[in-house]
Amino acid sequence: MASVTKVFVPSDTTARSVGADGVAAAISAEAERRGRQIELIRNGSRGLYWLEPLVEVEVDGVRKAYGPVRPADVESLFEAGFLDGRRDHPSALGDTESIPYLAKQDRLTFARVGLIDPLSIEDYRAHGGFRGLENAVKLSGREIVDIVTESGLRGRGGAAFPTGIKWNTVLNTEAARKYVVCNADEGDSGTFADRMIMESDPYVLIEGMTIAGLAVGATQGYVYIRFEYPQAIRTMREAIERATAAGYLGDRVLGSDRAFHLEVREAAGAYICGEETSLLESLEGKRGIIRFRPPLPAVKGLFGAPTIVNNVISLATVPIILDKGAAFYKDFGTGRSRGTLTVQLAGNVKQGGLVEIAFGHSLRELLYDFGGGTATGRPIRAVQAGGPLGAYVHPSKFDTALDYEAFAQFGAMIGHGGLVVFDDTVDLGQQARFAMEFCAIESCGKCTPCRIGAVRGVEVIDRILAGENEAANLALLRELCDTMVVGSLCALGGMAPFPVMSILDHFPEDLRARKEERRAVGEVA
Amino acid sequence: MKGEFATTDEAAIRALAEARKQEPGALLPILHAIQDELGYVPEAAVPIVADVLNLSRAEVHGVVSFYHLFRTAPPGRHTLYLCRAEACQSMGARALEAYVRDKLNVDFHETTADGRFSLEPVYCLGNCACSPAVMIDETVHGRVTPERLDELLS
Numbered sequence: 001m002a003s004v005t006k007v008f009v010p011s012d013t014t015a016r017s018v019g020a021d022g023v024a025a026a027i028s029a030e031a032e033r034r035g036r037q038i039e040l041i042r043n044g045s046r047g048l049y050w051l052e053p054l055v056e057v058e059v060d061g062v063r064k065a066y067g068p069v070r071p072a073d074v075e076s077l078f079e080a081g082f083l084d085g086r087r088d089h090p091s092a093l094g095d096t097e098s099i100p101y102l103a104k105q106d107r108l109t110f111a112r113v114g115l116i117d118p119l120s121i122e123d124y125r126a127h128g129g130f131r132g133l134e135n136a137v138k139l140s141g142r143e144i145v146d147i148v149t150e151s152g153l154r155g156r157g158g159a160a161f162p163t164g165i166k167w168n169t170v171l172n173t174e175a176a177r178k179y180v181v182c183n184a185d186e187g188d189s190g191t192f193a194d195r196m197i198m199e200s201d202p203y204v205l206i207e208g209m210t211i212a213g214l215a216v217g218a219t220q221g222y223v224y225i226r227f228e229y230p231q232a233i234r235t236m237r238e239a240i241e242r243a244t245a246a247g248y249l250g251d252r253v254l255g256s257d258r259a260f261h262l263e264v265r266e267a268a269g270a271y272i273c274g275e276e277t278s279l280l281e282s283l284e285g286k287r288g289i290i291r292f293r294p295p296l297p298a299v300k301g302l303f304g305a306p307t308i309v310n311n312v313i314s315l316a317t318v319p320i321i322l323d324k325g326a327a328f329y330k331d332f333g334t335g336r337s338r339g340t341l342t343v344q345l346a347g348n349v350k351q352g353g354l355v356e357i358a359f360g361h362s363l364r365e366l367l368y369d370f371g372g373g374t375a376t377g378r379p380i381r382a383v384q385a386g387g388p389l390g391a392y393v394h395p396s397k398f399d400t401a402l403d404y405e406a407f408a409q410f411g412a413m414i415g416h417g418g419l420v421v422f423d424d425t426v427d428l429g430q431q432a433r434f435a436m437e438f439c440a441i442e443s444c445g446k447c448t449p450c451r452i453g454a455v456r457g458v459e460v461i462d463r464i465l466a467g468e469n470e471a472a473n474l475a476l477l478r479e480l481c482d483t484m485v486v487g488s489l490c491a492l493g494g495m496a497p498f499p500v501m502s503i504l505d506h507f508p509e510d511l512r513a514r515k516e517e518r519r520a521v522g523e524v525a
Numbered sequence: 526m527k528g529e530f531a532t533t534d535e536a537a538i539r540a541l542a543e544a545r546k547q548e549p550g551a552l553l554p555i556l557h558a559i560q561d562e563l564g565y566v567p568e569a570a571v572p573i574v575a576d577v578l579n580l581s582r583a584e585v586h587g588v589v590s591f592y593h594l595f596r597t598a599p600p601g602r603h604t605l606y607l608c609r610a611e612a613c614q615s616m617g618a619r620a621l622e623a624y625v626r627d628k629l630n631v632d633f634h635e636t637t638a639d640g641r642f643s644l645e646p647v648y649c650l651g652n653c654a655c656s657p658a659v660m661i662d663e664t665v666h667g668r669v670t671p672e673r674l675d676e677l678l679s
Contacts, residue, residue, distance in 0.1 A: 014652050017667035049654035189610030192651040227594050228606070228650050230663040265550075266557055268592035271648060285552030286584075287591040303549060345654060347615035352654030375616065384611055388648075420612045420653065430619075431611070438648065444591075 004037045005083050008056040008063070010114065011042035012199045013231050014192070019070060020053040026074040027055070036083060044200020046114030047354030048101055056096055059085035065093040101351065101370055106332055106340050109317045110193075110356045113200040119238055121246055124203045130248065132322030136211045137256045144215035145171050148318060150326035152338030156193075157183060157274075157311030158386065158415040158491070160404045163318075166308060169298035170216040173306040178218035180209050181283065181302060181309045184225040184232070185267050185274040188387025190346040190418030193354060194312035198225065198232035201316070202239035203248075206262060208315035210253060211322055212308050213260040221262045222302070224279055227269055237264050271442035275490050276309040278444060289444045290490045311416070313342055334360035337403045345371045347384075347420035357402075364398040366419065378423035382507065384431075386415025388438050389495035391502035392428060411502060428510035432503045433461040439496035450493025453484040457500065467513025474511065478504065537562065538570045542577040552578060552588055556595055565596045593645075601636040601643040605629075605678075606660040609646045612653035621657050624671045628678070642678070 009015075009024040024040060031038045048054060054067035055077075064085040066077060073091060080089035093099055107113075116123040124130070136144055149164025170178060182205065186194040197205055209221045223240075225233050240262050243249045251259045270288045272278045277291035280302050301307025317339065321329045330338045337359035343366055345352045350372035357366075367373070367380060374380055382392040391412040393400075400406050407414050422431075436457030443450045457480055464473045481497035481504075488494040503511055541558045545551045555574055559566050566589050575585045589595045607625060608618060629637050629644060636643045652658035655667030659674065666677060 013650075013665050014655050014667060017652050017658065017665040018655055052655070186651065187649055189649045190612045190653045191649075192653055195651040228647055228660070265553065267594075268553060268557070269594035269647075270592050282553065283550050285550035285578075285588070287588055289591075347612040347653060347656060349654070354654075388611060418612075418653070420615060422615045426615065431614070434611070434614070442648070 004039050006041060006058040007031075007038050007083070008041050008043045008058070010045040010052065010054060011118075012045040012196060013229070014049050015045045015052040015054070016231075018052050018068070022071040023053045023055065023069050023074065026071040030074050030078050031083075034078060036078075038083070041117050043116060044114050044118050045196065046096065046102060047110070047196060048099065048351075049353040050351045051093070054093075054096075055082075057082055057085055063096045065096040065099060066091040067093060101353070101355070104370075105356050106358045107356045108320050108329065108332070108340050109204075109313060109342060110196070110201075110354065111320065112204065113196055113354075116201065118200050118202055118235060119242065121203065121242060121248075124201070128323065129203055129319075130207055132319035133207045133210055133248065133254065136214050136322050137254050137258065139214075141171055141215050141217055144211060144322070147326045148215070148321060151321045151329040152326075152333070152336070153314065153317060153321065153329065154337070154404070155311055156313035156317075156342070156416060157276075158188075158413070160414070163310065163314050166298055166310070167212065167215055169296065170218070170306045170308050173299050175306050177220070177303075177305045178216055179302045179305055179307040180212045180216070180218045180221040181276075181279065181307055182209055182221065182223040182312060182315055183274060183276060183279055183309055184223050184229075184236075184312050185279060186229075186312065186416065187226060187271045187274045188389075188416050188418055190384065190387060190420035191344050191416045192346070193342040193344055193417065195229050195232050196354060197312050197316045198223075198229070199235050202235050203243060204316045204319055205236070205312060206239060206243050206249065208318035209262060210249060210260045211318050212310070212315060214253070214258055216306070216308060218306075218308065219259045219261060221260065222283055223262065223264045224267055224273070224283060225264060226267045233264060233266055240264065270444070271438075272444040272490075272492055275492065277490075279309065280307065287444070289446045292489070313416075332358040334358070334401065334403055335405060337405070341402055341414065342417050343370075343402070344416075344418045345421070346418060348374045348376055348423050349419075349421040350375050350377075359403050360401050362399050362401055363393065363419075366402070367398065367421065371419075371421065374421060374423040376423050376425075378425065380421055381424040381426050382422045382428060384420040384422070384499065385418070386413040387418055388435065389491060389498055390415055390418075391498050392422075392431065392507065393502070394506040396506075411498065411505075413498075428503045428507045429461070429465050429512075429514065432500045432511060433458055433465070435496055435499040436461060439492060443492060447487070447489040447493060449484045449487035450489070450496070453480055453488075453493060454496060456480060457484075457497075461500075461511070464511055465514065470513055474504070477511075534563065534567070535569060535573060538567075538573050539577065542574050546577050552580070552585065556589060556592075560595060563599075565599050568597060601640050603641060603662055604643045604645055606645050606647040606650070608648070608650050608652070608656075608658045608660075610649040610653075612649070613657035616656035618657040621659075621669060621671065621674065625674065628675075 051067035278288040439454035
């Protein structure tokens with residue numbers, strides 16, 4: 001008897017953005033036309049985005065990949081016997097797990113992403129899901145916090161603060177009520193790891209947040225998700241409902257006497273709400289204006305109660321630590337950067353996608369071995385690392401290892417692990433202007449250096465590019481950057497000058513009057 | 526417009542607010558609910574929501590105006606969110622932006638004369654490995670060229 005063949009077509013936002021739904025429909029129709037029994041599973045993306053839509057077929061328990069597949073290719077795929085795993089088709093890639101881009105990774109947090117049906121609890125469990133939580137319910141809060149501390153896990157949101165230390169503060173603060181808040185307002189350009197977790201493996205985040213709740217005695221959690229991720233919001237809401245029905249959330253987590261409830265809150269489009277205190281204000285129903293610190297959110301956070309605020313990746317990494325132990329996790333990485341980093345290769349890159357890899361690999365390896373250089377085939381001129389507040393990295397620094405401290409040494413940061421690649425046609429003068437413009441648009445307005453400084457920054461850069469008192473305005477720009485860095489209350493105003501200063505330092509040729517050139521391309525009246 | 530507001534809408538707004546007022550930090554969920562229902566947050570909603578939550582009108586107005594998502598005028602039938610962030614810029618988003626403004630004959634935050642599209646900037650859709658990206662209502666499209674955008678808009 002012919003068994004039903006499993007066919008996987010990703011349903012994550014990016015796969016769908018390049019046509020995965022059309023491919024799924026075409027495969028269903030073609031199978032029906034031919035009378036072939038298939039089970040079509042909409043998995044998450046493996047993160048090999050240049051190959052999306054990436055179709056997989058399971059043959060004798062091994063998954064074979066085909067990509068990128070267009071709806072028009074589907075008939076020829078059936079003709080070429082792809083349901084039997086045959087390779088005589090131009091899109092055939094062989095065993096998925098053997099594709100070098102994937103094979104060379106250390107997938108811990110992303111172990112299941114792209115592999116499973118995102119909303120299936122059975123599939124999640126079959127791939128090791130909920131083992132961390134099952135261990136955690138047997139432990140005291142103190143024991144859980146100690147394991148997380150021992151693992152060396154640092155916050156993946158940007159500041160890289162040790163997760164265990166933050167949890168310890170919440171644990172040690174006496175209060176009748178405590179909260180766990182997941183910061184899923186991933187607003188940095190070039191990052192999509194959070195979105196992938198929420199759309200492709202939502203239970204791992206639920207599991208991580210529940211463990212956090214058990215660790216510190218919090219009974220209520222919120223996932224604050226940006227409105228720009230509508231699919232992530234839908235998937236998380238559905239997953240929370242199913243996890244609650246199955247007893248993983250609720251008044252008695254896994255039948256224990258400990259409660260944890262979870263709710264999704266939709267953000268409303270303010271970059272600053274990715275800053276933890278602004279996020280808390282927003283969750284309280286106010287304008288997302290930053291709070292002075294101290295008190296720390298760990299002591300006085302949401303509604304005045306001790307609160308863990310962690311990024312998606314940090315929380316989604318907790319289950320594997322509780323499953324396999326602190327030593328297992330700590331074994332990956334280098335120096336004080338332990339475990340794995342989820343690098344997101346974005347922008348003008350040939351092989352863009354997600355690479356989860358132990359800390360310590362060089363930027364060059366990521367950009368060329370994984371990324372394959374630029375999508376346009378031109379030389380890489382600069383890479384912006386760590387989001388819109390991160391430095392533009394010059395090719396002379398490409399041998400730097402991915403390590404928080406190594407990056408900090410030359411004024412750059414790893415942040416959330418996003419790498420945005422630019423080819424040699426980039427106008428870094430315009431990118432410097434954009435950094436200030438972005439800060440002006442997104443400033444919460446609470447402090448003057450950010451609110452006014454960013455507006456003045458745009459004006460000064462405009463004058464430089466127009467050739468007005470160039471030397472004096474360049475000096476003024478540096479002074480303005482210094483003022484913003486030292487005088488701003490939070491990272492938005494305090495770091496928006498970083499990309500500008502990196503361009504001043506490493507690409508000075510782009511921050512000068514280029515009126516003639518720009519007139520030639522029609523940018524100046 | 527003020528004064529022309531249908532009482533049914535006022536009743537609907539009050540009902541949406543009442544249904545959520547017990548939630549901790551209820552204001553944002555209420556504003557989302559109003560915008561989901563009506564397409565925008567009308568000026569007339571401010572005093573109603575303030576009344577239900579026992580806040581001042583200034584507090585509610587301050588929140589509505591702080592967040593980019595909330596709009597106080599009816600939008601077009603579809604919203605085109607165009608990503609202006611760096612990853613998309615590196616793949617031609619600036620040119621795409623100029624093309625869209627010209628084609629729709631609107632600037633950001635405006636609605637086309639025929640009421641079909643509102644154009645909004647967005648700073649990252651998380652589609653950065655398939656840049657440039659746009660979102661039409663809730664559907665994201667990647668690797669968007671002017672030609673592809675023409676297809677999407679037609």
